[in-house]
Amino acid sequence: MSEATTDRSALTEEEREIFDTIDIEEPWNLLEEFAELNRLSGTEDERRAAEYMTGRLDALGVEHQRFDPELYISQPHDATIRTINKTFEPGIVKTVGFSASTTVQAEVEYVGTASSDLVDDGVEGPREPFAELDDLEGRIALVDGGSFSIGATTVLEEKGAGGVIAIHEHRREPHDGIATPVWGGAPPYDERERIPDVPIANVTKHDGGILRDWAESEEGLELELSTELTTDWMACPIVEARIEGKADPDNDDFLLLHGHYDSWYVGITDNATGDAGMLELARVFNEHADKLKRDIRICWWPAHSTGRYAGSTWYTDEHAVEIAERCVAQVNMDSPGAKDSAEYTDMSCWTPEAHGLVTDTIDDVAGIPSAEQFPPRAGDYSFDNIGVTGFFMLGSNIPKEIRDERGYHPVGGCGGNSDAWHVSTDTLDKAGKDELLRDIRIYAVSILRVLNAELLPFDHTRYADRLIDVVEEYDEVAGDAFDFGPTIDELAELREAIESFRERAEAGDIPPSVANNAITELSRTLTRLYLVEDGQFEQDPATSRDPVPRYDPAHEFARLDGDERRFLEVQMKRAQNDTVHELRQARRRLP
Structure with a gap:
């Protein structure tokens, strides 16, 4: 692994304090414990893992609770x-x-x-x-x-x-x-x-x-x-820690940090490393709760692997309204700390408005390469339909040239180690202490920059630009068969309104609480447009998607004619009416 370089001058005093508090002892103890547990959902080993985490949260003085829903796995x-x-x-x-x-x-x-x-x-x-x-x-x-x-x-x-x-x-x-x-x-x-x-x-x-x-x-x-x-339906423990930000007791908005603790076999880099990282962040943020302006919830999910994200889905269904109203971001911690990981280029992803936050943090904390990836319909992104800003899904990755040298084929986790992902050899030797410590610190600083931001650090002008690019591509694909111009025009007007709103908010002309509510509402609208088709409190299927999936059928114009082509025109017309109305409503709601 190349030596990470931290730009401490880019960190605030609070960020440096939390950075320095993070230690590898607690996380590595969890890895050694989980290295003996085949944490298939619905089994005794999964329950033992949940008990280990609640025991450690007790010892650390972190407020928590355990749910035992019956999940279909x-x-x-x-x-x-x-x-x-x-x-x-x-x-x-x-x-x-x-x-x-x-x-x-x-x-x-x-x-x-x-x-x-x-x-x-x-x-x-x-x-x-x-x-x-x-x-x-x-x-x-x-x-x-x-x-x-x-x-x-x-x-x-x-x-x-x-x-x-x-x-x-x-x-x-x-x-x-x-x-x-x-x-x-x-x-x-x-x-x-x-x-x-x-x-x-x-x-x-x-x-x-x-x-x-x-x-x-x-x-x-x-x-x-x-x-x-x-x-069948099986009882599967969900562990939730809640840390109240005491620096602003009137602010009950929260960030949700989450990851799965069930596994195939002992699953060290998928996802015991994530579980360990979340436990360490629970310890550190709890110790510094007096400096946090917003709350943080940390959830460990079962039934990721055998229930298609059933644990996070259950939690979303149970807490849907408060997530819609109060959750400012969701952060997935899955597969960090793989041995020899040295980049955030291939596997990690985020919604477009979080790009600057994430890449700046990676630069400041580790000085390693990063690149934006479109969020696949995967991980535990069970909050897409609600429209929550998301960053990270998988963690850092082993550089491609190293993976190629080792003969790894493409996989969706474990830093790209195909000799670990979803096989019996995802054992303790696949994790790296230095890599895991670095990744925990990257997560910590990026999360802290949300928790303590006066104005939420999400760039929705960038989101609008990304959406314009995507819809222009659909317009080109559709050719003469359909005109997506109304959507492009409405996005351009929304972008201009967002830019003006942000300037006024940063100048102090809009109260921060009002501005942050507007920022969150923008995320709800734009993330739903960017990632999902179904209703806000439903779940899109776990199949691949392109950006703005409601417009994806436009690819079919090239092969259709006659009635079928005209039927698709009807579908796209109604989808565009819905989209333009949503965008116009979002623009009118801006203060």
Whole structure:
């Protein structure tokens, strides 16, 4: 790891004090404890992990509570493949959460590449998986996708597949994962059919290559696929710490810091390092509560891996109105401190208005590279539909040149270490003390700059500029078929109004409390436009998205004609009416 350089002159006295208070002892003690716990949700080891954290919060004097909601989760147990017309001894075979638990015997058809939609934690691929594929008529689909794809499996099931086998890039063991596109595990009643109804298994690259050769041979391949899972409602602990900012007791706004503590296997860099970092930040911010102007909540989630973010979704549903009214930002701490991580370029992300805050903090605290990434529909960003400003999802990353030298393939966590992400080797040696300490300090300073800001440090002129760029791209894609000019014009007017508002707020012409309420309301409008389609208190599915997803269907104009093209015009017209109205209302609400 390259030596990090801190510009202490760029830190305030309070920031330097908190920076210096952060220590590696408490976090590393947690890692050593969690290194013995396979924290699959719904298990005794998960409960032991929750008890460890509440015990430490007690010892540290941090106010906290534990919830034990019943969450709808799916625990994978076993998967087997038995070839009927060939002799085959496969290596490790795994099923995935929310696969059907059953046995099927059928002919195998190789259907091509599956990296088509959101995979676990943000890996993406082509827009339309298997668009030209014929009816599979009960055959088992063999998919060469590198990682498990939710969208691809949905399409294969719709085309009649009786089962799915995904070929992973990992040569020793396939990555664990989850199949459902339902955010939060438990679907609304009217979306219950979205849970997969076919058995799904993952195999290694080596085994997948053999199966593919046989499936494409003249003789073909027939096999029996068996999967065993437990999918049910299970009590899963959520731990929440609350630290009241005592520097301004009348201000009850809060920042939510959060991350999951369940894991595949012992999951040290996914996400024991995040759990350790949050525990240390709870200790430090609690010790300095008298200097905080806003409150901070710190939540440890279960059922990230087996419930499609069911823990954070439950919390969002239970606290939706107060999150909408009082939460100024949500900060996800997932996979920090991976050994040899030295950048924030590939894996971390934020909503556009937080860009300056995040990149300035990384520069000031560590002096390492950073780059903005569009937030995928992943992590525990269960607050997107509400419209909460978000920064960080994953932590720092191992530089690409090092990953390439080591032969790592792309993954959605663990700093990019594919020998750790969602496999049994995500052990204590995958974490680095120096890297974790640096990342905790980056989180601490960025959070403190929100908690103690006179005016919330979010640049919504930049957000408007980003949205204008995106909608102009849609306008170009649509061509003569549709005019997105009204949206672009309204965004330009809103940007001008935001710039004027911010100047007046910084000059003291608008009371800070009034200005901060307006800043938060801008986030609600622009984040919902940028990231989601469904209602404010609903959850978009866990599938890939482009910026301004309500306009994404405009890509279809190029291939449509006749009635279908005109139907899409109707859809886009109504989407634009809704958008223009929302933007106009946001502009009129500015003080």
